[in-house]
Amino acid sequence: MLQQFFSRAGRDRRRRGDRGERLGGYTYGTIIALATIVGAAEAFKHGAGHIAILVLVTACVFWLAHVYSDAIADSLTRGQRLSWAELREIAARESSIIEAAVIPVLLLAGGTLGLYSVRAAVWLAFIGGLGVLIAEGLAFARAERLGIVASLAVVAANLTLGLMLVGLKLWVSH
Secondary structure, eight states: OHHHHHHHHHHHHHHHHHHHHHHHHHHHHHHHHHHHHHHHHHHTTTOHHHHHHHHHHHHHHHHHHHHHHHHHHHHHHHTSOOOHHHHHHHHHHHTHHHHTTHHHHHHHHHHHTTSSOHHHHHHHHHHHHHHHHHHHHHHHHHHTTOOHHHHHHHHHHHHHHHHHHHHHHHHHHO
């Protein structure tokens, strides 16, 4: 009975840790996506598809870098090579970096399909990314059972990062 209790507690801590790492990956991936849009929007003024591809490729490169560096760290920490299953587990855990790019990429794709202008696509992708940052802040606050003031502070911090990127975009484009 005691073993079950400790086993469940350990499993719950691992799940919480995994959720935390995935949420961190989503936040990181969203910031990467928004930063990439800032750089690409000026270079590809007439190609929302080019921007979308660049956002997706950048997210994949950062994901691969995280998988590689985590695999090296885990291997050295354990003192043995990782199995393919362990490597797949790391890749899955870090996949939130790529998943975070989905909303901005889909909104940019709308500009490629002619649903709206490239400029509108870039701004919609930014707004979508800011929305994701707000949702991530709320998810963190909920998981931590924060009060209203602390929750608003976390959301404000996420939103501030996103708005700094919007400011950078405005500065770069003018």
